[in-house]
Amino acid sequence: MLKIAIDVMGADNGVTPIVQGVLQALESREFIAIIVGDEAQITPLIPSHLQSRVEIVHCIDYIRMEESASSATKRTESSIFKATEILKNGGADALVSPGHSGATMSLATLKIGRIKGVSRPAICTTMPNITDKPSIILDAGANTDCKPEYLVDFAIMGYEYAKNVVGFENPRVGLLSNGEEDNKGNELTKATFKLLKSFDFFKGNVEGRDIFNGSVDVIVCDGFSGNLVLKASEGVAFAISNVLKKEIKSCICSMFGALFLGGVFKRLKKKMDHSEYGGAPLLGVQKVVIISHGSSNARAIECAIYQALHAISSDICAKLTTTFAQKSLE
Amino acid sequence: MLKIAIDVMGADNGVTPIVQGVLQALESREFIAIIVGDEAQITPLIPSHLQSRVEIVHCIDYIRMEESASSATKRTESSIFKATEILKNGGADALVSPGHSGATMSLATLKIGRIKGVSRPAICTTMPNITDKPSIILDAGANTDCKPEYLVDFAIMGYEYAKNVVGFENPRVGLLSNGEEDNKGNELTKATFKLLKSFDFFKGNVEGRDIFNGSVDVIVCDGFSGNLVLKASEGVAFAISNVLKKEIKSCICSMFGALFLGGVFKRLKKKMDHSEYGGAPLLGVQKVVIISHGSSNARAIECAIYQALHAISSDICAKLTTTFAQKSLE
Numbered sequence: 221m222l223k224i225a226i227d228v229m230g231a232d233n234g235v236t237p238i239v240q241g242v243l244q245a246l247e248s249r250e251f252i253a254i255i256v257g258d259e260a261q262i263t264p265l266i267p268s269h270l271q272s273r274v275e276i277v278h279c280i281d282y283i284r285m286e287e288s289a290s291s292a293t294k295r296t297e298s299s300i301f302k303a304t305e306i307l308k309n310g311g312a313d314a315l316v317s318p319g320h321s322g323a324t325m326s327l328a329t330l331k332i333g334r335i336k337g338v339s340r341p342a343i344c345t346t347m348p349n350i351t352d353k354p355s356i357i358l359d360a361g362a363n364t365d366c367k368p369e370y371l372v373d374f375a376i377m378g379y380e381y382a383k384n385v386v387g388f389e390n391p392r393v394g395l396l397s398n399g400e401e402d403n404k405g406n407e408l409t410k411a412t413f414k415l416l417k418s419f420d421f422f423k424g425n426v427e428g429r430d431i432f433n434g435s436v437d438v439i440v441c442d443g444f445s446g447n448l449v450l451k452a453s454e455g456v457a458f459a460i461s462n463v464l465k466k467e468i469k470s471c472i473c474s475m476f477g478a479l480f481l482g483g484v485f486k487r488l489k490k491k492m493d494h495s496e497y498g499g500a501p502l503l504g505v506q507k508v509v510i511i512s513h514g515s516s517n518a519r520a521i522e523c524a525i526y527q528a529l530h531a532i533s534s535d536i537c538a539k540l541t542t543t544f545a546q547k548s549l550e
Numbered sequence: 551m552l553k554i555a556i557d558v559m560g561a562d563n564g565v566t567p568i569v570q571g572v573l574q575a576l577e578s579r580e581f582i583a584i585i586v587g588d589e590a591q592i593t594p595l596i597p598s599h600l601q602s603r604v605e606i607v608h609c610i611d612y613i614r615m616e617e618s619a620s621s622a623t624k625r626t627e628s629s630i631f632k633a634t635e636i637l638k639n640g641g642a643d644a645l646v647s648p649g650h651s652g653a654t655m656s657l658a659t660l661k662i663g664r665i666k667g668v669s670r671p672a673i674c675t676t677m678p679n680i681t682d683k684p685s686i687i688l689d690a691g692a693n694t695d696c697k698p699e700y701l702v703d704f705a706i707m708g709y710e711y712a713k714n715v716v717g718f719e720n721p722r723v724g725l726l727s728n729g730e731e732d733n734k735g736n737e738l739t740k741a742t743f744k745l746l747k748s749f750d751f752f753k754g755n756v757e758g759r760d761i762f763n764g765s766v767d768v769i770v771c772d773g774f775s776g777n778l779v780l781k782a783s784e785g786v787a788f789a790i791s792n793v794l795k796k797e798i799k800s801c802i803c804s805m806f807g808a809l810f811l812g813g814v815f816k817r818l819k820k821k822m823d824h825s826e827y828g829g830a831p832l833l834g835v836q837k838v839v840i841i842s843h844g845s846s847n848a849r850a851i852e853c854a855i856y857q858a859l860h861a862i863s864s865d866i867c868a869k870l871t872t873t874f875a876q877k878s879l880e
Binding site: 286288348349350361364365396397398399401403405406407409427428429430431432433441442443444445447448449450451452453454455456457458459460462463 | 616618678679680691694695726728729731733735736737739757758759760761762763771772773774775777778779780781782783784785786787788789790792793
């Protein structure tokens, strides 16, 4: 049976929602959960019928959000250090962590190691759009300063992930830029454009709005830009719902109307809800690592575990290894 | 009486909506409109009672959106070339253009000239947020590759514009980054952070979501990043309204509810509507230049003219000249 290690320490709302997410996943899928964290907090949460499929690896230290990622390598008793060790030594097939994402990234890269030929691992995020399929964006924040070759590797990894894990038949890859025309871009994207032109999957430059209209399936950018657009997008969605709520409450007549729209708002929220997409895989390392939001609720962790199981069964790491081995021969 | 030159050629929907916007502004404010464009199309649109306050400068050539901005300097018969000449020669006090923004920028910079001490002019955009006052973002697209000193100048210009034109008492300026902590950022923003630290108005790093929550008043970034976040934000707003409409139409009961919410949606749309904010001033050139969206409707052009009149009366160009003269003495 597949084993998934979950670092349950260091999330924004403590151990409980994370463990609950693990339990929800255990109820519906066959796998063994290796829960890394404070035994005293975890044990009382595990119902007896799931105990045989849960292993607890006790530790209480964890990397706080305000700490620097570089301290992670020295903190050998921290939850993420232990969880990464377990993954490295074959004690687990995948790792899910809602803790300090910088710490997870650097430990995964250093201890698990990059796939040969990959210049930099990238965080690959899934975003809802107006179509039935989501948009895939990478890098969502692992590498703030990038070289053109990194972005080419992100494009290849995003293509393979979209095809093999998300289920796109022929994923179309776009390069995030300040205009659709071929000559648009900054120094980085202009140089990247030239390198990407030879790939069949490359559909040219796309703009910020293309993340949400489904004009391409995979959007490639440096981690700084990826972070900016994703957080700005969250900000807009929050602002719209905030203004809408205020406006509805300002008049009894609108409150009456909103009653009839309850289902609409619920479905919209579900569509826009990150939780349904789980976490973001760190592509380019030799094993499956899923980075979840620090604010993940139980549902988000549950989905992140499904995502990990799916990534393992789709054999994405082996496929990336083959792809980059072939690339180096060309 | 103040004179405003308006380039009415080269907008997405032709001459008519642009001229209509000019007429709407003429109905409510005292100024003379110098309309630059095709006389045959413009003349029939001007009602007799406004003819005394309209001068038409005839020309039919204009820079197409797909043309490169660099061709603008050679196209001496184009509408934007002629309009910039008029502004340069004192025939107008400000210029409003919904045409090719790159052409407008390069002609304004080359012919009108930079304010002494300003490294690069920047496009300064206004965005709605959840508070009563808007957010001001610059650079929104004039400079794709920036140096830290450019961003410092953008910060100073944004601060002065927010204070003198938009009416903030003590504008707070933030630097767009991938995290709020002081050590976050890419090479450009980290170097900029060090330079901005000595300014009282500087409140540190902000994230994409801060554009919409009003945590600062002015947000500084390079033109590539500015373009990405603004277009991504538009994309989200479009996607949400698209999904909402589809959901509402899917059930008679929601359609009934939506009837009661008509006013709410209208007010939300008005709040989110770019038109109400007019255009974006090109800050750092010696005269008032307002760059409008190519897709501007009549209302957006009307507001852009009010914005131009307000910028002139607030004497922003003279204030920036003084500020940068003092800066060079420090």
